[in-house]
Amino acid sequence: MRLIWLLSMLGLSLCAAEVVQVGDKFKDSGKCKACHSHIVKQWDNSWHAKSHYDNDEYLRKTIDYVARKDNRKSLNTIKIECAACHNPRISVTSTSAEYEAIAALKLDKDSAATKAINNTGISEGINCVVCHNIDQIHDNLPDSKRGINRVSWMPSGVMTGPYSDAKSPYHKVEQRDFMDTNPNQLCFVCHANDTSEEGHRFSDMQSEFKSGGKQCVDCHMSPREEGIAATLRDVNGQPHKRLIREHGFKGGHVESMWQGALNLDVRKSARGLEVTLGNPQPHALPSGFGSREILIEAQYMKGAKVVKNETVSLTSHYLSKRKKPTIAHLAEKTVESVSIPAQGSKTFTVPLSAGADQVVVIVSYRLVNDEVRGLLDLKDPIWSKKMVIKKVNLKL
Numbered sequence: 001m002r003l004i005w006l007l008s009m010l011g012l013s014l015c016a017a018e019v020v021q022v023g024d025k026f027k028d029s030g031k032c033k034a035c036h037s038h039i040v041k042q043w044d045n046s047w048h049a050k051s052h053y054d055n056d057e058y059l060r061k062t063i064d065y066v067a068r069k070d071n072r073k074s075l076n077t078i079k080i081e082c083a084a085c086h087n088p089r090i091s092v093t094s095t096s097a098e099y100e101a102i103a104a105l106k107l108d109k110d111s112a113a114t115k116a117i118n119n120t121g122i123s124e125g126i127n128c129v130v131c132h133n134i135d136q137i138h139d140n141l142p143d144s145k146r147g148i149n150r151v152s153w154m155p156s157g158v159m160t161g162p163y164s165d166a167k168s169p170y171h172k173v174e175q176r177d178f179m180d181t182n183p184n185q186l187c188f189v190c191h192a193n194d195t196s197e198e199g200h201r202f203s204d205m206q207s208e209f210k211s212g213g214k215q216c217v218d219c220h221m222s223p224r225e226e227g228i229a230a231t232l233r234d235v236n237g238q239p240h241k242r243l244i245r246e247h248g249f250k251g252g253h254v255e256s257m258w259q260g261a262l263n264l265d266v267r268k269s270a271r272g273l274e275v276t277l278g279n280p281q282p283h284a285l286p287s288g289f290g291s292r293e294i295l296i297e298a299q300y301m302k303g304a305k306v307v308k309n310e311t312v313s314l315t316s317h318y319l320s321k322r323k324k325p326t327i328a329h330l331a332e333k334t335v336e337s338v339s340i341p342a343q344g345s346k347t348f349t350v351p352l353s354a355g356a357d358q359v360v361v362i363v364s365y366r367l368v369n370d371e372v373r374g375l376l377d378l379k380d381p382i383w384s385k386k387m388v389i390k391k392v393n394l395k396l
C-alpha cells in the first residue's frame with residue numbers, strides 16, 4: 001500500500017510543472033513567419049495571442065483585483081498561478097513563503113519570479129510553442145492539474161504536429177494524436193476545471209461536453225481543408241499540398257461567431273411570453289469563463305412606439321468568503337448559474353405588456369455581466385457590447 005502511494009507520489013512529482021527553456025530560435029511567432037506566415041497571421045488575431053497581463057484588460061484587472069483582495073499572496077504570485085494556463089512557458093511555476101516575505105518588502109526586483117514574469121518569451125500568451133512543443137498530456141493526473149502542470153515538453157526545437165511525414169529544415173517534427181485524431185485532449189489541458197482561490201470550481205467545459213461527432217477544432221479552428229502547411233517549396237519547387245485547419249481560435253469575443261449560435265422560439269401563452277432557447281452546440285452557453293451573459297430583451301410596441309422593455313439575464317453570480325458579490329476567481333460559491341445546457345433547451349417566461357400589439361425579441365451575448373464590469377471597472381467597450389444571436393418579431 002505504502003509502496004503504491006510512494007510510487008504514485010513519485011510519478012506525480014515527475015510529471016508536474018517541469019520547465020524546459022525554449023531556445024531563441026523558436027521563442028516567438030516571428031520566428032515561424034518565414035515559412036508559416038498565413039498561420040502566424042491567423043493566430044495573431046486570436047485571443048490566444050492576447051492572453052497576457054499587458055494585452056487583455058479583463059485578465060489584467062482580474063489579476064489585480066484578486067491580489068488586492070487576497071492579502072496572503074503578492075501580485076506576482078497570482079500572476080504565476082494564472083500563467084499555468086494563460087502563459088504556460090513561464091520559467092517559474094510557484095513561489096515560496098520566503099518569496100512572499102521579500103515581495104511584501106518590495107525587495108523582489110531581482111528575484112527569479114520577477115524575471116520570469118517580465119520575460120518577453122511569455123508576452124505572446126498561448127503561442128506556437130505552447131501547443132506545438134507539447135510532448136505528452138498526462139490525463140492520469142488529478143483533474144485539478146491543468147496547463148503547465150498537465151503536460152511535459154519536447155526539447156526546444158522539436159515541433160509536434162498532425163503529420164508523420166513532414167520534413168522541415170528549421171526544426172525537427174514529431175506526430176502526436178492530440179494534434180490529429182484526438183485534439184480535444186489538447187484543448188482540455190486548459191479549457192477545463194477553472195477554479196477560484198477558495199477552491200470552488202466555477203466552470204468546467206470538459207464535464208459538460210457532449211461530443212456529437214464534432215471536435216473543438218472543427219468549430220473554433222475550421223474543418224480540415226486543402227491548403228499548405230508551409231510556404232517552403234519541396235525539392236521539385238512545388239508547394240506541398242496538405243489538409244490544414246485555420247488558426248483563428250474564434251470564440252466568444254468574435255461577433256460573427258454568435259450569429260445563429262442558439263435557436264429561438266417565441267410564443268404567447270396564458271402565462272406570458274414564452275421564449276425558448278435551444279442550444280445545438282456540444283457545450284453549455286454561456287459557458288467557459290464565469291460572468292459571461294446571454295440577454296433576452298423583449299421590446300413591446302404599440303404601432304411604432306415602444307411601450308415597455310423587459311430583460312432577462314442568463315449569467316452566473318458568485319459570493320466571496322465574506323458573503324459579498326464577487327468575481328469568479330474569488331468565489332466561495334456560485335449563487336446563481338443560468339445557461340442553456342449542451343444540446344438542450346430552456347424556456348423563460350417574460351411578462352406581457354397590456355395594450356402592446358407587437359413584440360420584438362432580441363437574444364444577444366455579452367462578455368461580462370453588469371456586476372463584474374462594475375466590480376473591475378472595465379473600460380473597453382468590447383466587454384459591454386451586445387452581440388446579436390437572433391431576433392424575432394411576433395404580432396400579439
Ligand code: HEC
Pocket residue numbers: 025026027028029031032033034035036128129132159160161162163164165166167168169170171173174175228229230232240242
Ligand atoms: C525555414 C522554414 C520554416 C520555419 C522558419 C518554420 N517551419 Fe515549421 N515547417 C516547415 C516545413 C517545410 C514543414 C513541413 C510542411 C509539410 O510537410 O507540409 C513544417 C512543419 C511544421 C509543423 C507540422 C509538423 C508535423 O509533423 O505535423 C509544425 C507544427 C511547425 N512546422 C511549426 C513551426 C513553428 C512553431 C515554427 C516557429 C517556431 C516553425 N514551424 C518555423 C518549415 C519551417
Ligand code: HEC
Pocket residue numbers: 047048050051052056059085086088126130131147183186187188189190191216217220221249250251252253254
Ligand atoms: C495552454 C492553455 C490552452 C490551450 C492548450 C488551449 N487554450 Fe483556448 N484559451 C486559453 C485561454 C487562457 C484563453 C483566454 C485568453 C484571453 O481571452 O485572454 C483561451 C481562449 C480560447 C477561445 C476563446 C476565443 C474568443 O474569441 O473568445 C477559444 C475559442 C479557444 N480558446 C479554443 C481552443 C481550442 C479549440 C483549443 C484546442 C485546440 C484550445 N483553445 C487550447 C487557453 C488554452
Ligand code: HEC
Pocket residue numbers: 029032036039040041043044048126127128129130131132161162178179180183186217224228229230243244245246247
Ligand atoms: C491552441 C493550440 C495551438 C496554437 C497556439 C497553435 N497551433 Fe498550430 N495546430 C494546432 C492544432 C490542434 C493543429 C492540428 C490541426 C489538424 O487537426 O490538422 C495545428 C496544426 C498546425 C500546422 C499544420 C497545418 C495546419 O494548419 O493544420 C502547422 C504548420 C501549425 N499548426 C503551425 C502553428 C504556428 C506557426 C503557430 C503559431 C503562430 C501555431 N501553429 C499555433 C494547435 C495550435
Ligand code: HEC
Pocket residue numbers: 184187188191205209214215216217218219220250251252253254257258261281282283284285286287288289292
Ligand atoms: C459544433 C460546433 C462547436 C464545437 C464542437 C465546440 N464549440 Fe465552442 N462554441 C460554439 C459556438 C457556436 C459558440 C458560441 C459562439 C462563439 O463564442 O464562438 C461557442 C462558444 C465557445 C466559447 C465561449 C463560451 C461562452 O459562453 O463565452 C468557448 C470558450 C468555447 N466555445 C470553447 C470550446 C471548446 C474548448 C470546445 C471543445 C471541448 C468547443 N468549444 C467545441 C461551437 C462549438
Ligand code: HEC
Pocket residue numbers: 047056058059060062063066078081082083084085086146147189190191192193194195251252287288289329367
Ligand atoms: C485551468 C486553466 C486556467 C487557469 C489556471 C486560469 N485560467 Fe483564466 N481562462 C482559462 C481559459 C481556458 C479561458 C477562456 C475561456 C473562455 O473564453 O470562455 C480563460 C479566460 C479568462 C478570462 C477572460 C478573458 C477575456 O478576455 O474574456 C479572465 C479574466 C481570466 N481567465 C482570468 C484568470 C485569472 C485572474 C487567473 C488566475 C487567478 C486565471 N484566469 C487562471 C483558463 C485558465
